[in-house]
Amino acid sequence: MANTAETAVCRMCRREGAKLFLKGQRCYTPKCAFDRRSYAPGQHGPAAVGGRPAKVKAYGTQLRAKQKARRVYGVREKQFRLYLHEAMRRQGVTGENLLQLLELRLDNVVYRMGFAASRGQSRELVVHGHFLVNGRKVNTPSYLVKVGDVISVKESSRGLSPIVQTIESNAGSRVPVWLESNPEGRQARVLSAPSRDQIDTDVDETLIIEFYSR
Numbered sequence: 001m002a003n004t005a006e007t008a009v010c011r012m013c014r015r016e017g018a019k020l021f022l023k024g025q026r027c028y029t030p031k032c033a034f035d036r037r038s039y040a041p042g043q044h045g046p047a048a049v050g051g052r053p054a055k056v057k058a059y060g061t062q063l064r065a066k067q068k069a070r071r072v073y074g075v076r077e078k079q080f081r082l083y084l085h086e087a088m089r090r091q092g093v094t095g096e097n098l099l100q101l102l103e104l105r106l107d108n109v110v111y112r113m114g115f116a117a118s119r120g121q122s123r124e125l126v127v128h129g130h131f132l133v134n135g136r137k138v139n140t141p142s143y144l145v146k147v148g149d150v151i152s153v154k155e156s157s158r159g160l161s162p163i164v165q166t167i168e169s170n171a172g173s174r175v176p177v178w179l180e181s182n183p184e185g186r187q188a189r190v191l192s193a194p195s196r197d198q199i200d201t202d203v204d205e206t207l208i209i210e211f212y213s214r
Helices: 001-015 024-028 045-050 058-071 077-089 094-103 106-113 119-127 162-167 206-213
Strands: 131-133 150-153 179-182 185-188
Touching: 024 119, 058 077, 058 206, 077 094, 077 119, 077 206, 094 106, 094 119, 106 150, 106 179, 119 162, 119 206, 150 206
Parallel strands: none
Antiparallel strands: 131 150, 150 185, 179 185
């Protein structure tokens, strides 16, 4: 069962033609499926490697940008549309607002803190109630944190193996400047909402907006 789920996740990277780092540390090892087969899944995928690449229309490029963002952040279509509507309602550039909302999801913040190896793992940890926001347990991955919020590991979960191992493996790694992480204290504070140049996610938000504007 585990192998099937793993293959499905790795196929997402191959479909998007880029590493989405959905499997955490595995993505940096020779076991990474994308490194071994960097072409799209399916019977026509291998042919595209040595053959003539198919022409991609504007719609297809926009669709792939949208799907890539959804898969990176682990968001379903309905929820993604809700983020888009909220991004449009806010002042500023819609595409940047959209990415900012995705970055401020609790599961993403836990991942950015360096307390989870992947966003998938961070979602699981949040759902199981291992994290607190301002001292209160929050088990909703889509919870949007605010500037000044303190995210911490629940006292009884501080020795949890996945959290400890990830913190140790991330020792010395850079945390986004909009977060102040304290690995020893098992907590982090949101210093500011991330600006576009502080978000390193490789997605083209302008294509996403164009897709929904059709």
